[in-house]
Amino acid sequence: MDNSVLYLAMPSLTEAIAPTAGQALWIVDIYGFVVASLLIAFGNLGDRHGRLRFLLGGASLFGLGSAGAAFTGTPELLIASRALMGIGGATLLPSGLAIVSSLFPDVRQRARAIGIFAATFAAGFAVGPVVGGLLLNHFWWGSVFLINLPVVAVFLTFAPKLLKEVREARPGRVDPLSVAQSALGILLVVYAVKTAAAEGLSVGQLAVGAVGVAILVWFVRRQLTLDEPLLDLKLFRDRVFTVAVLTGLLSLVAWAAAGYLSGVYLQSVLGFSVLTAAFLALPGAAVLTTACVGTAGVVERLGKRTALIASHFFMGTGLVLLLFAGTETGAVFYIASTVIAGVGYGLSFSLVAETAVAAVPAERAGSAGAIAETSNELGNALGVSLLGSLAAFLFRLLGPGTDGTLDTTLSTPGLSADDAEQAKEAFVTGLHAAIGVAAALTFALGLLALRWLPREKPDAAAEPDAAVEELPRREEQPVS
Template sequence: MNTSSPSIPVAPARRPSERPAQHLSPRADRRSWFGLLLVLGPALLISMDGSILYLVMPTLTNALAPTAGQALWILDSYGFAVGALLITFGNLGDRYGRRKLIMLGAIVFGIGSAGAAFSPTPEWLIGFRVLMGIGGATLLPSGLGVLSELFLDLRQRSTAIGIYAATFAAGFAIGPVIGGVLLSFFDWGSVFLINVPVVVLVVVFAPIVLRRGARAGSGRVDLASIALSAAGLLAVVYAVKSLATEGPTWVGGGVGIAGAAILMLFLRRQARIPLPLVDLSLFKSRLFAIAIATGLLTLFAWSASAYLGGMYLQSVLGLPVLTAALLALPGAVVLTVTCILTPRLTERIGARAALVLCHFTMAAGLALLLATITAHGIGWFVAATVVASFGFGISFALVADTAVSALSPDRAGSAGAIA
């Protein structure tokens, strides 16, 4: 998400707070809202599957007896596949039709989920987790991008994007809770099987409620850009995970440097080719650049605080895993509601003021964690997550709306991949 090609219509970036005095675009009908409901299902499942194994791993380890390295890959292979392929599939959806890609991604995700549920060995489970990640990378950007086709009215589109962002964020937060509940009644494979009914509904109803939509054109897909994007992202993510789990190593450092070099080659290529995977000209907009940087920083803060907070509650305070997960729910509720209400907030105070507010509230919330001690601190933890989640919610919704609004509807999948 190059201005070198006049054949790609690029809409000027607008502030999400800027709304026309009158709604000149047609209002969404019932079919559009059903379409939103349909794409929310995969968004929820994809984010849940990023965290649902946090509580399941002890049971899964007893069942399959993976090595330490295999256990790490069971957790991480899914995220690797999603992160490495988002940009690729976002552009393919724009090029060949997002409805078609959503249906294909749902089928792949469903096959991967069913296979993971009945995997007899760690190797099979890792392979099916990769397949699930490929399906997730197919569904996410097209699911967000299709909202620009369903909702032509700008205000309704912002609301729909806020709901989508809220659903995705909530899924990651409730994943461990859902996993803990399922393990109370069923085998570990149930955490994957719950995906299958939703996938069936998507495949059946997508042709009915989703429109074909505009396409960015039939130009040749740049395979070199796809390879550079996937390889560079995969190498960088691997290096970060290696640093987190093993500390500084020559292998991890070398892979990280190689990944950064590959991504630099990828960006240089995007500036030269007529149909880039990432439109670098978008970053000339100060609001767009700040919004994307805010989204990146928010994910760093959110992921780190969630992980370390869970470790604090379990390892320091000695709380059961499910209890620790339940204590995160108040923050998840605030985050979800804030995502939905952010479009109204930006209408009142503007996108720039909303970005400033989200940074201050995130900082204030995380600062409350300084009051926690080894003897007690549950109240401070809950207060910190509630305050910080207000900022997290503003960031997720505003970043998604800013990204999707920066490009014409036929390239919304590319924007969604960056968001």
Template sequence: MNRIDVELRSWLGLLVVLGPVLLVAMDGSVLFVAMPAITDALSPSADESLWILDSYGFAVGSLLIAFGAVCDRYGRRRLLIFGAAMFGLGSVGAAFATSPELLIAFRVLMGVAGATLLPSALAVLGTLFTDPRRRAQAIGVFAATFAAGFAIGPIVAGQLLSRLWWGSVLLINVPVVVAFLVLAPILLGEVRATGPGRIDVASVVTSATGLLTVMYSVKHAAAQGFSTSSMIVGLTGVALLGWFGRRQSRIDNPLIDFALFRNPVFAIAIVTGFLPLAAWSATAYLAATYLQSVLGTAIADAALLAVPGALVLTVVAVLTPAVVARIGRSAALITAHFTIAIGLSLLLATSTGGGVGWYIAATAVAGIGYGISFSVVADIAVAAVPAERAGSAAALAETGNELGNALGIALFGSLAAVVFRLDGPDLAPTLGETLHLPDLAAVIVDDARGAFVSGLHAVAATAAILHGVLGAVSLRVLGTAGGSESARRRPAAIRS
């Protein structure tokens, strides 16, 4: 094939890969708006509701590292096709679940499948685009698609729920999966590491088990408070992860190359992959509840109010590679944290009497930082390593994203719940359950809504402070001059 044919095939291959990427990202947020409808249909307990929201992200986050190594050694296209098929089956099962337990089980299956898709999809870009400039453009489109998936999930869900039942938000995955399974064998070639060696089974098991048990312990403590059993489980997970980390420096084919973290740009970028997703997932979920349960906004209208922020986020993610080429990765990372902090601070102006304008402004300003963070983290992850290790590096970056998405609701959500219990009428653990109680006096309803807004403010303020602190640390450690130099010396700077 001539050069034009090869380039066209590469971009068509990217287009095919973006389908599963969009779905995996959307399914991390699509249930935020759907939870009231799911609650009415399946009547989950408060704990089951958290698991319905968290189980998908927990499964993805705990298995990304393991599947990143698998895709490097046994073939990325093979894992993509297998993962897409499982994702489709899990979506159908979840859409028709008749109990909270079944929905949680199928969401876990979708999470396992998603963990196979993300590292494989991002690693494929390194083989589709060998030219560094084209690869950076492709990664920017990939990052924009992933970011857009998180952002438009609630929007799509809101439009569907205004017309159809709650399972429709999951069935939209099926046609995209079918199209991918038809086109992927035609447009994507198989690639694996040239000298893969053996997969260290002990590392795979300990990384997945350690992450899962730590996340379970945090989630259990957030929902039910500290207990001896949850602390033992959490400490066991920490010990497993510690053993896993030490083992990676002693084996020939580690799942994670911890030497990458010696570079401050890479290290801060990985943290940047975690914190923005944690803040975004928590505030998106709480804001959806605020719009519907506090301000009384209809589902479809609440979804439309998220459009400006989603557009800003997506456009910024697309444009970030070009901006980074001028100002450098370091400056981009610093900008991301400060703009997110400013955007989150705007949520403090919301109240029980109104705040739609402040909500739109907050999502738009924070969307600038979110778009930058998604794009820069993905770029660094792939550029930092040789092609045969791209899957593992991509998995590390995406693990930060997914852990942020999962733990954001568990950690920040627990903060909001504590504030609600302290400031509210103390009749039920959540605003939704309180408002469903019979014969509530108007003063109690106002008290409950005010307590929820106080919880939203506490989360927004805490997340804004954390981003401000990380931005200040990034400014002190990285500076802007070093960032521009690292942008000019792309992979070499990261590997130093």
């Protein structure tokens, strides 16, 4: 809900605190990068020291960060507040998924429960823009962050009463160096890409990016030598698990890039109000929510392999429709795109989480859930930073050259009609390029899944995790 509102609030936010092009991208995706950097570590810590404890602490941090973001007046403080929200979010996602899994030991019930769990993300995407649109029509941009506080308050009130505390029976040590490696490597690579798109390529940026890649390689090599790795690479021996995690990554790359760029497109290019833009997103969000809830039924009838493959082609087809959006008309293509792609997103969101949890022993559910959520959150951040940076680069290259973003360009005093039209055309060109890349990657992974995934046995469709090798499960130890 918070991220979908932020996409709509960006034009108002940009006008109020005037971030640079690079700062605007950081405002949007710093949350995702902090979450992606810490998810695996916090998933392991939750397994070892208590998942409910992490949920409660994470919710508190998320609420504090939201309050700070609402009342900040500078881009730097807003980025810092969003980073604090990211620390809280990194504790919530893997532990939440692990607790949901522990509540439903039956395979079929667990698959449906995780589908509903995934549907809450889609529901937040649907509700967030409407609530945010109403707030932005009556209050200042910071009010969109305050919608998180009632949710946090309700959670902190009822979670201790409704959720049991669970932790791994035999906890191990979390390697601090691995935590630092994963976080620093991701941030350095993304910083290099983002600054190159916003300011142009330089030797310094290439050096920063190279250092980030080297640290990530070091991180992977270290995981292969540890008895208690932060990232259990053995899980990727299962092809279904691997394709599912890649699906989680690419589906969020496409979803985040399309959501961020479409929010700006609807308001700044087509001229819709923030509330109208929010209502235009509702059909796709409704389909996305329904698809999440219905994924378990689809898997029972068609099998996990077919559902995974179909998700890519639904997403890719929906994204292609956005390529027909222009500077004068495009709302119809936008709605059709979100509806068709929403089927694919819904299937992928549920399958990624369910496959990850089903592939491991119960006491490792938090760690596996962290891998699934890391692929999602990293995809969410990469979609905005990499594809958003591609769109920003083309805008800077083809635009009138007055500023680095469309919103600030259109608000330039004395801007001529020709320059305004050139700016809109440059933005749409960048939008098409970013969405085209996302669609191509999605179709490519679909074809890979078609060739790579083993065909299921005749009765595989009847079991939600029949395509995943069941590893031995140990009993969870309730903690008083």
